Amino acid sequence: MRQLFAIRYSLFAKKKYLCPSMNLAKNYSPQESENKWYSHWNEQGYFTSEPNDKEAYTIVMPPPNVTGILHMGHALNNSVQDVLIRFAKLKGKNTCWVPGTDHASIATEAKVVAMLKEQGIDKNNLTREEFLEYAFEWKEKYGGIILQQLKKLGCSLDWNRVNFTMDDHYYSAVIDVFIDLYNKGKIYRGVKMINWDPSAKTALGDEEVIHKQVNSKLVYIKYPMVDDATKHMTIATVRPETILGDVAIAVHPDDPRYKDLVGKKCFVPLINREIPIIADDYIDIEFGTGCLKVTPAHDINDFNIGQKHNLEVIDTLNEDGTMSEAAQLYIGQDRFAVRKQIVKDLEEKGYVQKVEDYQNQVGFSERTDAVIEPRLSMQWWCDMKEMAAPALDVVMNDEIKFYPAKFKNTYKHWMDGDNIRDWCISRQLWWGQRIPAYYDNAGNTAIAKSKEEAFEQLKIKNSTLKIDEVKQDEDVLDTWFSSWLWPLEVFGWNKNKENNQEIDYYYPTATLVTGPDIIFFWVARMIMAGMEYKNKIPFQQVYYTGIVRDKQGRKLSKQLGNSPDLLELIENHGADAVRFGVMIAAPAGNDLLYDESGIEQGRNFMNKIWNALKLIKMFEEKIGEGDLDKTSFAHVWFENKMEAVKKDVEKDLAQFKLSEALKKIYSLIWNDFCSWYLEFIKPPFEGTISKQSLSLAKSFFDELLKMLHPFMPFVTEEIYHQLIERPEGDDLMTRSLFDARGFDTTVIEEGALLQAIITQVRDARVKNK
């Protein structure tokens, strides 16, 4: 204890320093150093990975859309991945982080169509080939932008491994999987009710439809009875334009109000079509008037009832959302215009009983925001039931661990037995993998890799067929039908299934980092594909990031104008500061409220470390006898403290508590290292520091830089090289973190006690003034 006080005498005293000749800048400026180090790392090949004897740590980056530019969500998602990769590297793993982009069928096609329109080109006037030429041109121009931007963030991606979901090998893999699943009986073609996007003019999968509550008008319409014009049935609907497709009126069989009417007929107003009144126990007696108009072409329930009662299907809508000829009226007019007009016309003729305000759920297209129309249509389907079962198991038994675990529930609900539904995989688009189905003129179908192969197959059934008469299906596959192969195909799975060293080494990958919004679209399906084709999980853990929101908790969006320009932020504050700001506020699975103050904190932190460097460099000019040797309490205390924190940090990382880990490192550096340790060892005015002390301080600093490096790679690398001269090839990024050693808690407690005493003495001095 005597020694404790002895060393700390100087802490009470005011210390003055003469500034030594400074060759370090006053403040750290990230801009220069970030570009310098990124190129350096890249040139040294630190980002690349090849299979070797070491343990692999692999992440496949969720491929951003080729339409994308870097935004806050990417900053979060990719910072997390980079932190994981860099820590794994520090722990001596062979790390491999695979970049790439997604062709994003519907989103990209919409953008290309819009771009063409601006140039005065109508997609409908182009051939498929011409359109694809434009699309590829567009992809070449904009497709890689986001990958370039990720370099600014400091992402240690293996640039030798860039993949695109429409690369030739990838395209081929998707087609082969289609053919394989078809041959296994898991893919089929059929007419079903689908979600139709009238804006993109394509079918959508169930998950691509977002339900929102909207204010509607519930219109009560009178349907006159055929046998007695003075009587009528009243039906409520929010989609009055669909009455033109009505084929029946349904009531509950036990409803006393209508019991006698079952079997009689009504007229559909305006078009005077006679339709029967039928009984079905699907009808809710309590709801509305207890009568349901049955429009099988435009409502799934109505369709089911129609099937049951053998009713006609009258499709009153065109693919662009205008009324079709079958509607008889308003042909060619838009559905929403007609919705208003038809109410007026009905009112004029006395068919409207009343109109009420009403709130109901309406489906919107995830991509185009168009109101979805349920529509009966011939599409390709993938049967999910068999594939879902093993994919559900591996998550429920924690073979794949979800962080946070609450998403297991969500996953289970979707994948569980009766809930899982067949996947509509065809899209009426051109940008994507074209469905390998071929048809002859006699109604035969062949599934084949090429037209020639298809022709061979079709000839067997149709001997007079000529190859020119073979037509390929016009549709392409859902984007996710290619994305689900991502962890496989980025390692060249398809072309070499038997003896593929890459797959054997890198698959299963370690951690998938993604948002919970695509848990069904993507996560679930990758697991299914992995189980189907490798009988192995595609990744061991899934880390779900939150959604980035603004201070007020709103999602970031272009419309709100609350989306910060990420590149500008990096330009102004440095990538490290941005990474810090994002990581400090992002616990797993929680939304991240974006706030520039976090970035400022990061910038301040960089400056703090920079100044610690400056201080230590000053010590160099004061080497002498000093008053501390390596057994002195200050050194012993800090080493123990650091080891304790390191152990804590490793625990946090194992549980993906990245923000916690960063906070601990931040506090260790700022409070323990700078505020206490460096003050402890700081030589008094005109005093000296021992060589031993200085070298210990530097080695501690080294170790701290390593701990911080995954979060703030640039500033730590810069300081690492400023601290002492390093031989060629000695870069922080490739160093390994010392394993957490044991530590002595009593030393740490003594330190805390000493700190408390010093604080109290300071207080007393202040008060006595």
Added chain:
RNA sequence: GGGAGCUUAGCUCAGUUGGUUCAGAGCACCACGUUUACACCGUGGGGGUCACAGGUUCGAAUCCUGUAGCUCCCACCA
């Protein structure tokens, strides 16, 4: 309609198996400080009946029940 989760200082969040290292951290705030590493700083300080109401217990932010509010996911009620 079904399900999941959340509610701790002004803000963002930690609080593992219930007990004086349990009421914490960072930011923000206030006061003081021209101490040459750092004002992108230092020192010190204020601030919470841990959503609410019950219950279990010697003892609950921590377990149970109920209530309220918020968030998200799923769902074919016209």
